[in-house]
Amino acid sequence: MVTYLIRRLIGAVVMLAVVSMVTFSIFFVVPRWAGATPVDMATRYVGRTASAEMAQVAAQRLGFLDPVIVQYGRWVKAIFVGADYDYGAGVEHCSAPCFGYSFLSRLPVWPDMLDRLPVTASLAIGAAVIWLIAGVATGVLSALKRGSFFDRAAMSVALAGVSLPIFFTGLVSLVVFSYGNPFRVTAPGSTYTPFEQNPATWAYNLLLPWITLAFLYAAGYARLTRAGMLETMGEDYIRTARAKGLPERSVVVRHGLRAALTPIITIFGLDFGLLLGGAVLTESTFSLPGIGKYAIDAIIANDLPKVMGVTMLAAFFVVFASLIVDLLYAVVDPRVRLS
Amino acid sequence: MSFLELKDLRIHFPTDDGLVKSVDGLSFSLERGKTLGIVGESGSGKSVTSLGILGLHKGGRARISGEIWLDGEELVSASAEHVRTLRGKKMAMIFQDPLSSMHPFYTVGQQIVEAYRIHNDVSKKVARKHAIDLLGRVGIPQPDRRVDSYPHEFSGGMRQRAMIAMALSCDPELLIADEPTTALDVTVQAQILDLMRDLQRDFNAALIIITHDLGVVAELSDDILVMYGGKCIEYGTTEDIFERPEHPYTWGLLGSMPRLDREPTERLLPIKGSPPSLINVPSGCAFHPRCAFEDRTEGRAKTEVPELLETEGGHLVRCHMPRDLRRAIWENEIKPNLEAAS
Numbered sequence: 001m002v003t004y005l006i007r008r009l010i011g012a013v014v015m016l017a018v019v020s021m022v023t024f025s026i027f028f029v030v031p032r033w034a035g036a037t038p039v040d041m042a043t044r045y046v047g048r049t050a051s052a053e054m055a056q057v058a059a060q061r062l063g064f065l066d067p068v069i070v071q072y073g074r075w076v077k078a079i080f081v082g083a084d085y086d087y088g089a090g091v092e093h094c095s096a097p098c099f100g101y102s103f104l105s106r107l108p109v110w111p112d113m114l115d116r117l118p119v120t121a122s123l124a125i126g127a128a129v130i131w132l133i134a135g136v137a138t139g140v141l142s143a144l145k146r147g148s149f150f151d152r153a154a155m156s157v158a159l160a161g162v163s164l165p166i167f168f169t170g171l172v173s174l175v176v177f178s179y180g181n182p183f184r185v186t187a188p189g190s191t192y193t194p195f196e197q198n199p200a201t202w203a204y205n206l207l208l209p210w211i212t213l214a215f216l217y218a219a220g221y222a223r224l225t226r227a228g229m230l231e232t233m234g235e236d237y238i239r240t241a242r243a244k245g246l247p248e249r250s251v252v253v254r255h256g257l258r259a260a261l262t263p264i265i266t267i268f269g270l271d272f273g274l275l276l277g278g279a280v281l282t283e284s285t286f287s288l289p290g291i292g293k294y295a296i297d298a299i300i301a302n303d304l305p306k307v308m309g310v311t312m313l314a315a316f317f318v319v320f321a322s323l324i325v326d327l328l329y330a331v332v333d334p335r336v337r338l339s
Numbered sequence: 340m341s342f343l344e345l346k347d348l349r350i351h352f353p354t355d356d357g358l359v360k361s362v363d364g365l366s367f368s369l370e371r372g373k374t375l376g377i378v379g380e381s382g383s384g385k386s387v388t389s390l391g392i393l394g395l396h397k398g399g400r401a402r403i404s405g406e407i408w409l410d411g412e413e414l415v416s417a418s419a420e421h422v423r424t425l426r427g428k429k430m431a432m433i434f435q436d437p438l439s440s441m442h443p444f445y446t447v448g449q450q451i452v453e454a455y456r457i458h459n460d461v462s463k464k465v466a467r468k469h470a471i472d473l474l475g476r477v478g479i480p481q482p483d484r485r486v487d488s489y490p491h492e493f494s495g496g497m498r499q500r501a502m503i504a505m506a507l508s509c510d511p512e513l514l515i516a517d518e519p520t521t522a523l524d525v526t527v528q529a530q531i532l533d534l535m536r537d538l539q540r541d542f543n544a545a546l547i548i549i550t551h552d553l554g555v556v557a558e559l560s561d562d563i564l565v566m567y568g569g570k571c572i573e574y575g576t577t578e579d580i581f582e583r584p585e586h587p588y589t590w591g592l593l594g595s596m597p598r599l600d601r602e603p604t605e606r607l608l609p610i611k612g613s614p615p616s617l618i619n620v621p622s623g624c625a626f627h628p629r630c631a632f633e634d635r636t637e638g639r640a641k642t643e644v645p646e647l648l649e650t651e652g653g654h655l656v657r658c659h660m661p662r663d664l665r666r667a668i669w670e671n672e673i674k675p676n677l678e679a680a681s
Contacts (some may be wrong), residue, residue: 154555236439242395243434244505245427254453255442262444334489335443 005327014322019315038064044302047101063087076101099306099312100305102298109309113291115200120290121194123213126206126277131221132213132268138218140257144235154222161219169210170285178209185228190223192288209286213279217271221264230262235259262332265324273321277314340408341368342545343392343513347407348415350384350391357618360388363569364405369562371512374539374546376577378592379566380614385549388516388566392547393432409513428458429497435518437498443489447474447501448486453646456507473504478534478621480660485644496527500534507538514539520555532558553596557581565589566626568615571647575654585656585665608676624659635651635660662674 031041042059050058059065063074071194074083082096094101094108101108138158140152163276163292193201232238233256242248277290286295291310298306330336350362358668362384369375372474377385386668392397392407397419405412409430414422441450452463452472459466467486477500490498499519506514516535520528536559539546549560556563556577563580565573565588573586584590594608612629615621627633627640636659639645650665658665 227609236434236436237442239390239395240505241434241442242435243426245423245425245457246453247423247457258444259442316511333444334446335491 001096001330004330008323008326012319015319016316017320020076020312021307023074023311024075027043027308028071029068032068044304075100079199097309099309102303102305104301104303109306112294112306113309113313115292116289116291117276118194119288120276120278120283120292122192122202122206123279123288123290126203126210127217127279127282128211128272128275130210131217134214134223135218135221136257136264138222139227140252142222142226143229143312144252146230153228155226155283158222159217161215162223164216166212166216166281167285169215170209172284173208173212174286186282191286206288209282210290212285213275213282221268224264224267225260228263229256232256232259262329265328265332267324269328270318271320273317273319274314276317276321278310340411342371342410344368344406344408345392346406346408348388348407349389349403350387351394351402352400353402354618359617360569360620361617362391363571363620365566365571366405367564367571367574369513369545369547369571371545372539372543373561374548374559376560376563377547377549377566378551378553378556378563380551381565381618382614384617385566385567386517389432389547389549390514393426393430394419395426397422410659424458427454428509429511429513430513430515431506431507431509433499433502433514433516433519436522437495437502438490438522440502441498441505443490446487447493448488448491449575450490451486451501451505451508458509470504471506473508474501477501477504477507477538478530479504482555482645495523496530497525499523499531503531503538504532507542510542512544512545514544515549517549518551521550521552522573526557535559541568553581553592565592566618569617570625570657571655572626572657573649573655579654583654584668584669585647585650585654587632588626588660589670590669591629593677594673624657632660635664 028041034109039052039055039059042064043055045062046058063071066074077083078094078096078100080096082098083094083101083335084102085092086096092106094110097110099109099113102112105112138154138234144152145151190324191205193205195202210212233252237259238251238255241251246255253319276291278290278295280292280296283290284287286297291313295307295310297303298310303306345368346363346366348362352359357543361456365384365388367375377388380458381383387396391403392414393402394414394417395431396403403415405415407590409425412425414425439599441447447454448467448470451473452466454462454464454669455469456463461469471486474486479485479497479612485493485497493501499522505520519535522597523531531553532555535546537547545558548556550556559673561576563575563577564571565586567588573580573584573589575583580589581593586592588610591610592607595610595646611631615625615628622629623626624633624636624645627636630640633640639659643659645657645659647655650656650662656662656665660668
C-alpha cells in the first residue's frame with residue numbers, strides 16, 4: 001500500500017510537471033510557431049502607443065529574449081522561491097508560491113486566487129452535497145420502479161438537466177426566484193457573503209447557484225446511478241442477499257447501492273476536482289467572485305499570468321482529486337486492493 | 340402431512356412473447372433428513388421451483404398458484420414479509436456459482452455474520468465466533484484467519500464451502516442446493532458432495548439438490564424427481580430411477596451420463612433435439628418431438644397431455660405408453676445398450 005501510494009504520488013507530480021510544460025508552451029511557444037517574435041509578445045506589456053524601442057526594452061526586461069527553456073525554468077522557479085518583476089517604474093516582489101504576476105492589476109496572482117478560492121469551494125461543496133443526494137436518490141428510485149411514471153418523469157427531467165446549459169437554467173432561476181415575484185427567494189443582486197461572517201446569509205445567498213449547478217450534475221448522476229443499480233440489482237449476490245432473508249431495504253442499500261456507488265465515486269472525485277478549479281459559467285451567471293469568474297475576467301482582459309495561474313491551480317485540483325479517487329477506490333473495492 | 344409438500348405448484352411469467360410456464364403443476368413431498376434430487380435440462384423449471392419455494396418470486400411479475408406447505412404453513416398465500424422471515428432461517432439456499440453469488444465487497448465473515456444476525460439477536464462478536472465455527476465445520480482451514488478474507492481470495496471449492504456455511508448459519512430445516520457443484524472442478528465436486536452428505540446427517544435437514552447431473556443425485560438422493568418442460572415426468576426412489584426407469588426422457592438422461600467405467604471409445608448417447616419452448620409448449624406430451632418411442636402411443640402423444648400415474652410403490656411416470664410396454668422397452672432395448680456401453 002505504501003509503495004502504491006508513493007508510486008501514485010510520483011505519478012501525480014510528473015503529471016503536474018507535464019501540465020506546467022503544456023500550459024507554458026501554449027502561452028510562450030505556440031505564439032512563436034505562429035510567427036510572433038519575442039518583441040511582439042512584449043508589446044502587450046507596454047501599452048498600445050509604445051514605440052518599437054520601448055517594446056524591445058520590455059522584452060529584454062521581462063526575459064522574452066532568453067531561450068524558451070530558460071524562461072520555463074524561471075517560471076517554475078518562481079513557484080518555489082518567488083520572483084521579482086520589474087514593470088519599468090519599479091520592482092515588484094512576488095513571494096513563493098508565485099504563480100505569476102499580473103502587470104495589469106499589478107498584483108501577484110496567487111493571493112488573488114487564494115481570496116477567491118473560498119467562494120468556489122463554497123459553491124462546489126454545497127452543490128456537490130445537493131447533487132449527490134438528489135442524483136443518487138433519484139437514480140435508485142428510478143431503477144427500483146423501472147418503467148413507472150416516476151421513472152419516466154425523473155429521466156425526462158434528468159435529460160433536460162444534462163442538456164440545458166447553466167447560463168440558461170441560471171438565468172431562468174434568477175428571473176423566477178430573484179428578480180421575479182412572488183417566488184422571490186434571494187434579493188436581486190445579492191452576492192457572496194463569507195461563511196465566517198454569517199453562515200445563514202452565506203447559505204441563503206448561495207442557494208440559487210447551488211441548486212442551478214447541482215441540477216446539471218444531479219441529472220447526470222441520476223442516470224448513472226439508475227444504470228448502475230439496474231445492473232447490480234440483477235447480480236447473483238443480490239439473489240443471495242434476498243435468500244438470506246434480508247429486508248428489501250438492506251438488499252437495495254447494503255448490497256445493491258454499495259456496488260453501484262463504486263463507479264460514481266470515481267466520477268464524483270473528478271467532477272469535484274474540476275469544479276474547484278472554477279465553476280466558470282455558474283460564477284459568471286450569479287456574479288460570484290470565485291476562481292471561475294477570476295479566470296473569465298482574466299481571459300477577457302488578456303491577462304496571461306492570471307490565466308496561467310488558474311490553469312495550474314485547476315490542474316492541481318484535478319490531479320489531486322484523481323489521486324484521492326484512486327486511493328478511495330482501493331478502500332471501496334477490496335478486489336483492487338494492492339499487495 | 341410431510342415437512343415440505345408442494346401441491347400443483349404453477350409459476351408462470353407473463354412476457355411480451357407470451358406466458359412462460361416455467362413450472363406447471365408440480366407436486367412432491369419431502370421429509371426431514373431426506374434428500375430429493377430434482378433433475379432436468381436447462382429451462383426445465385428446476386431453479387424456478389427452488390426460488391419459488393423460497394418465495395423469491397413474490398412481488399415480481401410471476402403468477403404463482405398452487406400450495407407450498409412447509410412444516411404445516413402454507414407459503415404461496417403467506418405475506419412476502421412473513422416468507423422473508425423464514426428465508427435464511429427455516430429454509431436456505433446454496434447457489435451454483437459461489438463467486439458471483441457472494442458480494443465482492445464484503446468479507447466472507449461479514450456475509451455469514453449478516454445472514455446470522457438477521458434472524459438471531461446477537462452481538463457482532465458472538466456472530467463472528469459463530470461464523471468461524473461454521474467455516475471450520477465446512478472444512479475451511481484456519482477459519483479464524485479466513486473469516487476476514489474476501490470471496491475473491493478463496494478458491495472455487497473454498498468459496499462453495501463458505502457459501503454452504505452461510506446457508507447453514509441459522510440451522511435451516513430445509514436446504515436447497517441449486518447446482519452446487521456445477522461450477523467446481525471435478526475433484527472438488529466430490530468433496531463438496533461428501534461435505535453436504537455429512538452436514539445433512541448432522542443437521543437433519545430436508546435437502547433438495549437441483550442438478551442436470553444424474554451422477555450427483557445418484558450419490559446423495561433418497562428420491563429423484565425428473566422435470567421436463569415445467570412438469571414432473573418421473574418420480575421415484577433413486578433405485579427406481581436408476582434400476583427401473585420408465586420414461587423415455589429418463590432413459591435419455593441415463594444414456595447421456597458420462598461414466599468412468601465406460602470405454603473411452605464409447606460415445607455418449609445424447610438426447611436428440613433441444614429443450615422445449617416454455618411459451619409454445621409442444622402439444623400433448625411435451626417430450627414427444629424428441630421421443631424415440633412416440634410412434635408407440637397410437638398418436639396420443641401428439642394430442643393428449645399424459646397424466647402422472649403411479650406405476651408401482653410410489654414410482655410415478657408421465658407417459659402414454661402402457662406400463663408393460665415401457666418395462667419391456669427398458670429391459671430389452673435400453674438397459675442392454677447402457678450395459679453394453681459400460
